[in-house]
Amino acid sequence: MPTVSIREVALQAGVSVGTVSNALNSPEKVAEATLQRVQQAIESLGYVRNDAARQLRAGTSRSIGFIVLDVANPFFTDVARGAQAASAEVGLNVLLGTSDHDPAKELAYLDLFEQQRVQGVLFTPIDTDAEGLDRLHRRGVPIVLVDHPTEDPRFCSVAVDDVAGGEMAVRHLLEQGRRRIVMLAGPPGIRQVAQRTEGARRAVAAVPDARLEVLPTPSLTVLEGRAAGAALADRAPQDQPDAVFAANDLLAVGCLQGLSLMGRPRRREPVALIGYDDIDFASATVVPLSSIRQPKELLGRTAVELLLAQVAGGPGARAVHHVFQPELVVRESSTRGV
Amino acid sequence: MPTVSIREVALQAGVSVGTVSNALNSPEKVAEATLQRVQQAIESLGYVRNDAARQLRAGTSRSIGFIVLDVANPFFTDVARGAQAASAEVGLNVLLGTSDHDPAKELAYLDLFEQQRVQGVLFTPIDTDAEGLDRLHRRGVPIVLVDHPTEDPRFCSVAVDDVAGGEMAVRHLLEQGRRRIVMLAGPPGIRQVAQRTEGARRAVAAVPDARLEVLPTPSLTVLEGRAAGAALADRAPQDQPDAVFAANDLLAVGCLQGLSLMGRPRRREPVALIGYDDIDFASATVVPLSSIRQPKELLGRTAVELLLAQVAGGPGARAVHHVFQPELVVRESSTRGV
DNA sequence: CCCTCTTGTTGAATCGTTTCACGGGTGTGT
């Protein structure tokens, strides 16, 4: 209860405050005997460092901010986990905020982070031209854009090549001998979705007799996928696809359910199915789901590393843009079909 | 770049630092004209408050800490969301930490929170007798235990009645006419699981010809549930249960898959299935899953409210223990069966 | 004209830590 500061510790140990501080921060500068007395005083008084005072003195905090689009999305949770692990290794901690696609919340978190004097900000922006981005940059706060490819020379960025991922997914379906492919594409406004679609188109263009039908859905949820799957299963036999590429795993899981629940009696052949993201649940579905894996934790790690490089390099450091390649994970849904 | 403090603002506006501070914190004490000059100076210099300095002066921060067992578990994510929302309403923000069932990480976060001088801590402890708990309490830090029922007069707590939930689930199965019930019980060491099992026993005891078989599983995951479901389906007909109560929804989802994937040919009647938690995914399975819903966000909200009451009431405040009642959610898995 | 009240503003003290220039010892080499 009685607020115990470094001053009380010094008094108790019979040394000056400077020495206590040294004992804590550079023990090698303090004689062994003194060190022990200080340690003991700390123990007996139950002293706890005051972080606010350290920060005030240091001018900067020991944390970084991270704003994601949606904490409920397992993709972002995993990226955050990677960032958290990498930060912990160098003694930083991560303040996690979620914008929920709301520019106001995005700004509110940026404000908070500025007031906390974070070392830097990891940021999955809603729009590239967020006004908050400019502001932070003018103030010289290091920034790394996450899952947001850009050529902007002002910011570093880390992202995964979604065009390549889309192409990879559809090429795999084509290699299974499939030719009539449907893509469940989600909302066209989302950048990631648009790029995956573009990749799918490229893959199909390389095979003369292949056809791609792009089917937008209102959202990227299990329920939408299920409705879409049921609708596909309900089609006349000659209109049915022989393969489906879903823009993310939630859609794919739903589609799998829709196809097998309502469609079985009318279907003549199994449909090859592949999703995107390789969330944990993908391997646990009734028919294990093929998917495109993104290096989620690595993304978070790398983002932190780039941020630290910027902190170290000062404002003169060049922006680095890191694009990772996704990876095909083949399970039964695309080979045996569903 | 040039660090701009309240001092520069004062200079630019031609007033004293005290006045700038007043303009920010108690605008009503400052003349309109002065206010405007200060505002303008702030704008033109791009001044941002330094939170560390405020905290140092105030002696406490504007945040609370929250340690959960596992951020990857949707249950805790939802509780955290509720806490975050409630905190935001009173201008607090939540520092979220995850112990991952590791006492060392738990302690590390408690240390961090202490150094940050948080207003209080929401805490889902691994053990009740965590040493960190004692320490915090001795220092007078307000604490609310979350999802951890206790009679301990030192701490407030919020929880959901797991005995009632278990009883509710099994009573529902009995009301469907089922009599040979299996409980997939997860690891017996987990308190929540033990209490749900206890509830199940009570429900069965009330019906003379009903039988309960408790089947522990090594963990509460989809994969374990699947294995268990497959094993059940493989049993000889006379040994098969006519209903299954899974200790959480992940187990239930797996069990559903195990039963329908491998068991169909040998089974003579559908099995009624019910889970626990009512995670988002429950309504989206092939056969929609009946479950026991916990008021997750409300739990988080209430925890924050109790914490604030403690902060306001000082150390003399009495500990309050809040136990919520769970709610039965009936879907097809328990009526039509799987 | 004096006194009191109100309204705005000031300047200094304070929070707890880190840092750094300085100094008293002790030992070493010459």
Place this chain on the structure above:
DNA sequence: ACACACCCGTGAAACGATTCAACAAGAGGG
């Protein structure tokens, strides 16, 4: 004995905001 380097430890000056006693300037009442 002298110079030199080390090793430990000291004490005061920041860091940036808040708070509070004190005060200046009018306004109004008597």
